[in-house]
Amino acid sequence: MKKNKSIQKEPFVRIVKRDNIKLPKIILIYSIAIVGGLLLSGLISVLFSEKGIGDFFQSLFTGAFGSERKFWLLLQDTSLLLGTSMALLPAFKMKFWNLGGNGQILVSCLSAIACMFYLGGKVSDSVIILLMFFASVIAGALWAVIPAIFKAKFNTNESLFTLMMNYIATGLVSLCITIWVKSGSGVLAPIAYGNIPEIGNKYLLPIILFVLITVFMYIYLRSAKHGYEISVVGESINTAKYVGIKVDKVIIRTMLLSGAIAGLVGFILAGSINHTISTASANNMGFTGIMATWLASFNPLLIMLTSFFITFISKGMVEVRKTFMFTNDSISNIVVGIVYFAIIICSFFINYKLVFRKKEKEEIKK
Amino acid sequence: MEKTVVLQLKNITKRFGSKVLANNNVSLDVYKGEILSILGENGCGKTTLMNMIAGIYYPDSGKILINGEEVIIRSPRDAFEHKIGMIHQHFKLIDIFTAAQNVALGIENEKYNLKSVNNRIKEMAQKYGFNINLDKKIYEMSVSEKQTVEILKVLYRGADILILDEPTAVLTPQEIRSLFNVLKAMKDDGKSIIIITHKLNEVMEISDRVTVLRKGEHIATVNTAQTSEKELTEMMVGEKIDLNINRTEPVDSKLRLSVSGLTVKKPDGYKVIDNVSFEAFGGEILGIAGIAGSGQKELLEAIAGLNSYDSGTLTYYHPKKDKPVSFYHKTYKRVMELANENAFKDNNGNDIDFKKLSKKEIKALVNEEKILFKEDEVIDLKDKSPREIRELGIRLSFVPEDRLGMGLVGSMDIVDNMMLRSYRKGKSLFLNRKIPSDLADRIISELEVNTPDSHTAVRKLSGGNVQKILVGREIASSPAILMTAYPVRGLDINSSYTIYNLLNEQKQKGVSVIFVGEDLDVLMALSDRILVLSGGKISGIVDARTTTKDEIGLLMVKSGKNEVTE
Numbered sequence: 001m002k003k004n005k006s007i008q009k010e011p012f013v014r015i016v017k018r019d020n021i022k023l024p025k026i027i028l029i030y031s032i033a034i035v036g037g038l039l040l041s042g043l044i045s046v047l048f049s050e051k052g053i054g055d056f057f058q059s060l061f062t063g064a065f066g067s068e069r070k071f072w073l074l075l076q077d078t079s080l081l082l083g084t085s086m087a088l089l090p091a092f093k094m095k096f097w098n099l100g101g102n103g104q105i106l107v108s109c110l111s112a113i114a115c116m117f118y119l120g121g122k123v124s125d126s127v128i129i130l131l132m133f134f135a136s137v138i139a140g141a142l143w144a145v146i147p148a149i150f151k152a153k154f155n156t157n158e159s160l161f162t163l164m165m166n167y168i169a170t171g172l173v174s175l176c177i178t179i180w181v182k183s184g185s186g187v188l189a190p191i192a193y194g195n196i197p198e199i200g201n202k203y204l205l206p207i208i209l210f211v212l213i214t215v216f217m218y219i220y221l222r223s224a225k226h227g228y229e230i231s232v233v234g235e236s237i238n239t240a241k242y243v244g245i246k247v248d249k250v251i252i253r254t255m256l257l258s259g260a261i262a263g264l265v266g267f268i269l270a271g272s273i274n275h276t277i278s279t280a281s282a283n284n285m286g287f288t289g290i291m292a293t294w295l296a297s298f299n300p301l302l303i304m305l306t307s308f309f310i311t312f313i314s315k316g317m318v319e320v321r322k323t324f325m326f327t328n329d330s331i332s333n334i335v336v337g338i339v340y341f342a343i344i345i346c347s348f349f350i351n352y353k354l355v356f357r358k359k360e361k362e363e364i365k366k
Numbered sequence: 367m368e369k370t371v372v373l374q375l376k377n378i379t380k381r382f383g384s385k386v387l388a389n390n391n392v393s394l395d396v397y398k399g400e401i402l403s404i405l406g407e408n409g410c411g412k413t414t415l416m417n418m419i420a421g422i423y424y425p426d427s428g429k430i431l432i433n434g435e436e437v438i439i440r441s442p443r444d445a446f447e448h449k450i451g452m453i454h455q456h457f458k459l460i461d462i463f464t465a466a467q468n469v470a471l472g473i474e475n476e477k478y479n480l481k482s483v484n485n486r487i488k489e490m491a492q493k494y495g496f497n498i499n500l501d502k503k504i505y506e507m508s509v510s511e512k513q514t515v516e517i518l519k520v521l522y523r524g525a526d527i528l529i530l531d532e533p534t535a536v537l538t539p540q541e542i543r544s545l546f547n548v549l550k551a552m553k554d555d556g557k558s559i560i561i562i563t564h565k566l567n568e569v570m571e572i573s574d575r576v577t578v579l580r581k582g583e584h585i586a587t588v589n590t591a592q593t594s595e596k597e598l599t600e601m602m603v604g605e606k607i608d609l610n611i612n613r614t615e616p617v618d619s620k621l622r623l624s625v626s627g628l629t630v631k632k633p634d635g636y637k638v639i640d641n642v643s644f645e646a647f648g649g650e651i652l653g654i655a656g657i658a659g660s661g662q663k664e665l666l667e668a669i670a671g672l673n674s675y676d677s678g679t680l681t682y683y684h685p686k687k688d689k690p691v692s693f694y695h696k697t698y699k700r701v702m703e704l705a706n707e708n709a710f711k712d713n714n715g716n717d718i719d720f721k722k723l724s725k726k727e728i729k730a731l732v733n734e735e736k737i738l739f740k741e742d743e744v745i746d747l748k749d750k751s752p753r754e755i756r757e758l759g760i761r762l763s764f765v766p767e768d769r770l771g772m773g774l775v776g777s778m779d780i781v782d783n784m785m786l787r788s789y790r791k792g793k794s795l796f797l798n799r800k801i802p803s804d805l806a807d808r809i810i811s812e813l814e815v816n817t818p819d820s821h822t823a824v825r826k827l828s829g830g831n832v833q834k835i836l837v838g839r840e841i842a843s844s845p846a847i848l849m850t851a852y853p854v855r856g857l858d859i860n861s862s863y864t865i866y867n868l869l870n871e872q873k874q875k876g877v878s879v880i881f882v883g884e885d886l887d888v889l890m891a892l893s894d895r896i897l898v899l900s901g902g903k904i905s906g907i908v909d910a911r912t913t914t915k916d917e918i919g920l921l922m923v924k925s926g927k928n929e930v931t932e
Contacts, residue, residue, distance in 0.1 A: 011424060011440055017383045223796050228789055231778065238772040241672055242764070243786045244753025 014355045021350060029346050034309075037342030041335035048331055049324040056320060063319025064312045072203040074308075074315055076273070080265060081307040083210035084289035086217045087261035089300060090254050091144075092293055093221060094234040096151065100162030101286025103169035104143045104259050106279075108136035108266025110173050113191065113277045116270070117180055120193030128194035132271050140263025141256045143169065148255030152248035166286070170279045177277070190275035196268075206268045211304075213261060218300040230254055262286075288314075295343060313339055369397040371434070372558050373419070373450075373527055378428035380414055388414040391428070392584045394577055396527065401549060401559045403569040403590075406579035407602055407858040408829060412562045413455075415579070416529045420452035421445040451520030452529040457512050459504045465515045466500040469522050483522075490521055494551040497544070509658065510541040517548070528552070529560045534568055536658055539886065539919035546572050564602075566595045567887070580604055603859050611866050611891045614874060616650040620742065621683050622847050622878035623669070628678035630664050630902075638664040639675070640902040646847065648685070651869060651879040653893030653910060655886065657922050661902035662882045663767060666849050670764040671752045682760055684743035685846050685876075690735035695759035698725070701732060710737045756787075763845035765837055767852050767882075769829075773836045776825035780806045780817065783824055784839055809838035813864065830861030837868055848872050851882040866892055886915050900924050 042056035064074050084101050091098035112132040119128050147161035177188055199205045221227035233240045233250045240247050269281055292310055296302035317332040326332060373396040380389040388411045396402055404412045417423045419430065421439040429436050432448050439445050445452070459468050470483045484500055491498055498514050507515070513533060520528055530549075534542045549559055549572060563569060569576055570590060578585040578601040585601045600606055623646040630639035639661045646652050654662055667673045669680060691701055691710065704710065705720045705728075712718050713736055720728065731737050745758060755762055770776040774783045784802035792798065806820040813834040817827055824832055833853060840848065850869065854862040869892065873879050883889045889896055893910040898921035906921040 014424065016381075020385070225789055225795060225797055228782070228785070228797055231782075232775055232786070235775045235777055236771055238768065239775050239786070242670075242752060242766065242772045244751055244756060246753070 033342045033346035037339035059319040059323040060316035063316040076203040078308045078311040079207040079210040083265040084285040085292045091258045097159045100165045102282040103166035104140045104262035105266045105282040106169040108140035108263035109270045111135035111139035112270035116191045116194035136267035137263040141259035144255045144259025152251045188276045196271040374431040376429040390582045399556045400574045403573035403576045410579045411582040449526040451525030453516045455531040461505040509536045531562045619647040624681045630675045646878045648876045648878045650894040653889040653896040654882040656899035660899040680747035682745045686739040686743040761846040763840035765850040779821045829856040847878045849880040
């Protein structure tokens with residue numbers, strides 16, 4: 001039993017739901033979160049080195065925008081992340097938690113490289129590129145549709161399944177590299193055949209392609225009957241059944257599309273950017289893409305912004321690491337984590353506000 | 367008798383967000399040894415107010431006084447220390463524990479000794495006239511037994527002020543009576559009881575005083591003996607309303623649906639619907655009564671094609687008599703099959719000799735609407751999915767119990783919800799939002815839906831408006847059969863009567879309306895016949911005009927007999 005009940009006070013802080021928050025306020029909260037997160041990250045970096053906070057921001061921006069090449073790379077990587085997010089988006093809209101972006105990109109990359117490796121020099125480049133395109137799109141779609149079929153028919157957990165498919169993909173890549181690289185170095189040298197020709201400069205192709213995909217996805221989800229079915233299935237399977245939507249079919253169809261777009265990312269990585277493959281070729285975009293999609297609350301146009309921001313931070317942090325002479329990437333990972341965390345937390349403040357206990361003086365005044 | 371005030375609320379205000387003012391400046395006294403009803407429509411702040419006494423919410427401003435002393439109640443534990451206990455609408459019990467274990471759960475300063483717990487509960491049970499088996503596990507219990515455990519749990523903690531949130535909503539008339547006896551016994555023992563309810567007849571029967579809330583405001587507190595149902599309704603709604611349901615005699619009753627020997631099993635083999643047979647006619651309202659979970663949901667879902675069934679037949683009589691056959695819903699092959707069954711006649715009512723006609727000629731006749739059905743078309747619904755049902759042109763509408771989880775998509779706007787039934791129409795890959803948008807505007811104006819515009823997410827609307835959208839959409843496809851499950855649950859009085867009137871209109875148009883309800887008074891006032899389900903079986907079909915509440919109540923608990931009495 002608690003004693004002195006009269007001493008009990010009303011709760012110190014209460015959480016109250018906001019409604020009707022205005023856009024400027026949302027932007028303000030996000031800006032505070034981003035600037036706050038960056039500041040905190042900067043302070044932590046400063047703590048572990050002899051440089052100052054000014055250096056932190058300077059290298060952050062030089063890392064991303066420092067030269068024309070860096071700027072183009074920033075845009076190119078943004079577009080790849082955008083492409084990956086567009087692959088994940090329809091699945092997420094359907095509440096199919098596809099954690100297998102990495103695996104889907106990797107197998108499609110592998111299929112394209114296999115075309116380059118085995119056909120290089122034997123047939124013309126244009127034929128190889130055409131085959132690479134189909135091979136990677138089909139491979140990506142296949143990698144995504146396997147978990148979808150199991151989900152549709154046996155209701156298996158798609159998160160675990162797609163995640164496991166990532167490991168299989170990584171294993172396949174290591175296996176192929178071991179077979180292909182006779183020297184035993186484990187590194188596949190860039191292949192000169194089947195390279196996709198440049199448009200304008202060598203960065204422009206993925207940028208154009210994935211912006212187009214984004215526009216397509218925007219229209220597909222908003223105005224197509226397919227997109228409508230995806231939303232209904234995602235929102236409530238019961239409603240979908242009630243109106244006669246074939247849920248199995250929608251899940252499988254959507255994952256084919258999702259995997260095919262991931263396949264395009266793999267195709268570009270293999271044919272236009274790397275011309276080779278390693279187990280890290282997907283650059284973890286399958287997961288970073290989840291970040292980009294969620295932060296944009298599944299809005300394709302906002303995903304352009306979030307992909308850009310995420311790419312900016314990671315590019316900038318590479319430079320910070322150099323300037324601050326961090327020998328491993330743990331600290332920069334921590335820093336990136338802090339920034340993400342700040343953004344995620346701020347969505348709480350967009351939905352809720354805190355009400356603190358009024359000071360007793362104020363109450364007396366009243 | 368001198369009255370002592372045990373609980374006082376002074377100027378309690380509670381907001382949710384900036385828009386919702388759940389309670390505004392409510393003041394209230396509760397006396398020792400009385401039953402006080404808190405009456406009000408859904409969403410008027412009854413439960414919120416009680417939750418603040420029980421420590422679930424904390425008021426934004428105002429004071430709570432117990433025995434004249436101001437108290438701060440921050441949690442249900444604080445509430446118990448002040449001898450306040452609340453029995454919530456959704457029971458908070460552990461299914462795999464026995465009644466006694468549930469009662470003993472969470473009591474700290476006492477050794478866990480089931481024997482002494484048992485003894486004390488038995489004493490209490492005897493004192494107030496409870497009937498309970500303490501060793502029974504919760505999952506084996508009926509709703510009314512679970513409620514008893516909840517009450518015991520609160521009493522065991524020494525509560526002197528008991529708050530019951532809609533305690534009768536899920537009980538049969540007989541169970542309600544025994545609950546009321548218990549409540550009276552507790553009142554005589556000096557306990558104060560607060561009942562939250564929106565049922566007027568119960569208020570009149572059980573309570574000493576009534577407090578009426580409307581839109582979060584305290585309207586009045588009156589002595590039950592000095593008021594009437596009519597006066598209370600006016601206080602609740604804020605205006606005079608006509609509480610009569612205008613029931614017309616069924617006209618033009620044609621068989622629309624025949625269910626025969628329908629059995630639906632759960633995956634574990636348990637029969638949720640057991641050999642159910644009945645018929646539904648156009649131009650009548652068939653009420654379906656029964657304790658919650660007696661198979662109402664499964665029955666409707668089986669008819670709607672949502673669930674497969676194990677045995678039995680569902681036959682739909684398509685109102686096609688004297689109407690032309692078309693290729694819109696039928697293939698040429700199907701038309702010829704029907705022709706072989708001699709289903710058609712020509713404009714003059716004579717038989718058509720299809721053998722003399724070429725395929726081209728037949729097609730031309732169909733397109734000119736010169737081939738008519740002789741009788742209503744008989745369609746077997748066996749293994750038909752909702753989509754196939756639609757494609758056959760069967761006009762079967764269904765307003766499911768779970769409005770936002772099945773009938774509508776909460777996060778979508780009104781227009782997109784209108785499309786749910788019709789978006790597939792046409793060959794285009796893209797959606798046409800023009801027609802659904804017009805339909806949405808029409809429903810909003812005709813049914814007086816309170817919404818900022820047709821692009822508001824339906825989740826943001828109140829229960830009554832959500833239901834108007836759903837019913838409006840289902841009626842818009844001019845159904846031959848309209849099935850509704852608990853269509854007025856959670857609705858305020860005005861919205862409820864809007865829905866009753868809509869159902870009556872449909873009935874007068876010759877629609878066969880199937881109405882699953884929980885309020886027996888409404889069922890008896892609205893339906894033409896009432897089918898009573900008990901444990902998945904039909905325990906009786908009675909004439910709604912001559913039956914009594916007691917008769918239905920008994921049928922609800924009767925272990926199902928399958929003979930159909932009409």
